[in-house]
Amino acid sequence: MEKKQEKQPVGQKLRREREGADNTLRQNRQKAEKKPEGDAGKKKAQRKLIQAETKKSKKKLHFVDPEGKKAPGSAKNPASAARAMTHTPAAAVSGKLHQAVNSNNEDRNVGVDAAHFTEGTAEGTVHAADHMVYSHKLKKYSKAQKLEAKTDKANIDAMFQEAMQNNPGAASNPFSRWRQRQEIKKQYAAMKAGQDAAHTGAAAKGSKRFTDTLKETGERLLQFVKNHSHIIILMLCAGLMVLVISGMVSSCSMMMNSMGNTILGTSFTAEDEDLQGADTDYEALETALRNSINNIESEYPGYDEYRYNLAEIGHNPYELAALLTVQFENYTRSQVQAELQRIFGEQYELTLEEEVEIRTRTETRTGTSSYTDPETGETYEEDYEYEVEVEYEYYILNVTLTNTGIGVVARGSGLTDDQLERYDVLMETRGNRDDLFGDVNFAVPGSEYLDYDIPGEALTDEKFRRMIEEAEKYLGYPYVWGGSSPSTSFDCSGFVSWVINHSGNGWNVGRSTANGLMGYCDIIRKSEAKPGDLIFFQGTYNTSGASHVGIYVGGGMMIHCGNPISYASIETSYWQQHYYCMGRIR
Template sequence: MKMDKKKKRHIFLAFQKRKRKEKMAAYQARDGDLQRKEEAKPQQESSGNSKETTDPVAEKREKKREQARRRIYRQKQKLQDTPEHKVPQAAIRRIRQEGILFLHRKVSEAEQENAAVEGAHKTEQRVEEAYSFVKRRYGGRKARKQKKLAKQEKKLEQKEVQFQYEKFLKEHPEMNQHHLQKQFQKWKIKREYQKARKHAAASKEAQEAVGKAGSTLMDLVKKSQEMLQKHMSLVAGMGMAGLLVMVIMVAVSSCGALFADTQSMVLAASYLSNPKEIDEAELHFTQLESELQDRIDHIENAYPGYDEYTYNLDEIGHNPFTLINYLSAVHTEFTAAGVEQEIQELFQQMYTLTLTEEVETRGGGGDDEEEYEVVILRVTLTTKPLVQLVENRMNTEQLELYEMYRTTGGLLQEFSSPLNLDWYGYVSSYYGYRKNPSSGHQEYHRGIDIAVPVGTEVYAAHDGIVQAAAYDSHYGNYVALEHNGYLTKYAHMNRLDVSAGQTVKKGDQIGVTGNSGSSLGSRLHLECLYQGEYYNPIFYFEVGEGTLYGEGATGSGGGAAGNVTPPESYDDASVEALIREAEKYLGYPYVWGGSTPSTSFDCSGFVCWTFTASGVHNLPRTTAQGIYNQCTPVSPSQAKAGDIIFFTGTYNSAGPVSHVGIYCGEGVMIHCGDPIRYANINTPYWQKHFYSFGRLR
């Protein structure tokens, strides 16, 4: 049964009236609160308990804003008020239209007898049409009032934002300094974020607003953070927190309510934990990895008496950003002690070391050859990707925060890139505990090593004064640059272009990379200190653009196979034949001692078979060290497809060379891992163990 239209309208008007009464009651209650506060102020001042002096300018501005709010509220009430006895506007418009049409018909009946009347009538019709057009285009009186009201609301909103921002700067004058105070920025972001999260937990409506805003907000955050990362010097002048708020406010100025409910997600784009706690958590994970590597290196001492030891080892190492992004997304703010157990669990899930004893019967091939048994200890290390592990431990909201951190890098980047290169993928040794490649002992590595060719230009990451530009037996040729308590070091360089006491600007060339000091290969060693304490440089330096071998962006995770070149694309026929032969065995398993397709291969057996079977070079079966002994060393800058790449320290081998593969160009090799596959040589693991390129003589 349909409801009568008159009854519907009556119910609707009654509902509107009730809502107006509720709003008016709320408004009056707020006025009462304000009045009571104003009455209480003199009492507080007279009692001497007030610790703050009232700012007359701020008080005047607040009074004006309150008057504007009241004026806007009254105008809204006038526009919304529609008394029940008032004739509906639709009926009035209908009567007016009928009257106009009646008059036009009467005039038309007489205009045929008088040309002047006809002309005047047509002119009048054109005027009416013009008036109707203008009214439709610009609206009537009520529409103009609504438009004016909208402008006033927008103006009031802009003043509110400006007032809050100026108030923030006044309360914290240090944010106006040229140098960004990181701890203060974190305090501001932390306070806003935690406040918003508490509000979201208590308000179901706020949670729904965040859910609806999901994808749009994430896009906005990513774009905003990209802009901030590219213009970090501008951010340093304005203050990270204030600029972030203003950027997002401008972007969503027409969505004030959405901003109010979701600003916490935008502000959460920075790591909120204390930098020392971040470093300690990362150090704990590297210490566990270093102990695992040390255990593998001493397998033969711990388990003596076997005839043979075979090793099938996955990579040891992780991306620091992956670990800290995960901990920040799950815990918001954490301490190293608080997440120690969780880090231990992640490590145990990531690495599985198994020792298997096997007995093989050999010999008996000839008439006089006797069979004999060989007792073998097979050592296998299986590594699961850390990214995969942490993603499986997070819920939807945590995954969104994790992706945000992955995009912004935690917003800790204080310095520009020291290399004109996307160098994340070329880090050969991270900050933390490791096995020293020179001494073989476990050590605390206080910087990062970036493996780049000799002669790569190095740039000052910030303004400052050259504290030192000298040679050291450990650092080799190095530069130490100081500014406002920060000290950055650039070591193992081939040439220095600055001298002690010199003032340099960010982006000035200070030298070129090399292999000086205790380095075992061309690299840039980078350190970062603040007020004498070491910090992990990976979090505080930006990266440049471009790659060494044209393999595309390396990203912060590494691990990709890079750009695999099809065999037919090589200009050299011998290289094409070599790669074609190698590709026949993609997917074959790693078998210790294997050297033919029927037995499968180990790393050196695969390289020897491929070179010989392809007809490129007759290379009899030998070890990885034996292959290296038949090669002429080649620098990374001169390496080309068809060369051989050698690695060291992948396990405790008899000689320095422990692994070998065939270089395919563009930062890619094909090698006998488990199984035989292509691999990107620019991952931290392979750069850490890189020994040399070689070309068969």
């Protein structure tokens, strides 16, 4: 019997390595002491000693002795106790597997081979997991996982782009794109699983014993078929019928699952009371904001002027429900309170800024003059008034409210591509709940006329001509709740405010709401309206006063931010029903 090589305990090996390092350090010190005492010799000896110390300090050992204690001089490892506790059961499992397989080694067959394979796999898995958790390879493993995930995403994106190029019609709306991406993910997962199965099958074919056994079984089966061919035919017919029926049932099941997944992916999954309750809580936040703005002059008194630059206050409840759904799925009203606060803080920003202007004004003052009569010598005093120009400080409080809209907030909330696609699908389908929040439509009807010829006589008015030149730059821009610039697109009041401020007519209305723009106008009769006047509507959504505004261009037409920015006839039943008043900019 061969003599097995005895393994030396890890602790003894470690101590010998430490003793060798100490001997080397001791020899270096002795050599340094024998050198001449000159400066050059001392410096050289010191450099060697420093190098020896540096090499010693950089050597970090990660061995653990059999008792699970940290070896002297080894690097600190606070997880050593946990490693010892994990490593001992791992060794026990491996030993039990060896013992069980070797005890049955006399009866070698396919089952034994499989057991050996299981033994090796189990042992390798236990040691690999043990080593992976407690070694530096864990970082490489994590990095490999991340790289694999990035590769998968890149492959899926490439397949999606190719599918979109080959079938442009599939990208017609967010719902189609979402369905296409889900199918591609399933195809990719199936392809990847097939490759793994192919590798496993190739490894299995390497077993000669299994191949021989399979060959022998096949020969016996062939002989049996020859001897019982009539029975086999009957069995095949019966099996074929079973397969046909099974396939029909499976197809129906797959179709039902597909329909179920589609309905689920395009629907709000929370209960109605939670969807509506969360929206009510959000409206309460907006009401508090509106009250805060209304009370600014009483809460901040003493200013000579208050200047307001206010966006609309309001939100599309379907946008809020869609965002909460992709984040929480089947959420409850109480569960999303913190997220409502976060979304509100991202959507609205109220700033108060004090401004001091140095102005001059004319003041009337009273003076006294003296006069002496040269004949009588009497002196007379006379009061008189005079005017002077004086400087003074004029205090202004600028109140600015911006509203970015929940749609913009959703795209800045760190959602994944899949979540954003589903958000768009939910907005397209309104979560399959058109009646959930009533007849809500902030983006009023639009896209009636993207190209309209304004009568030439109307363009003779220079101010109106400049307004139209600015307004027509944005024809076709989408409606974005709270939008007030070309970079974000516009809502109705944001569009009109931008055109007024950038038309070059010397006007500046800031960022006003539809109702706020009325404050910059003289209200006139509809029969007196001319191109360039503003037209106001009410009741297009639930708010007091004017809720929509456009620019009248004559001939019963206006340009406004509907969905998208376009020309529209004000003579339609919808606009006649919601007409409020006409206003002429001062």
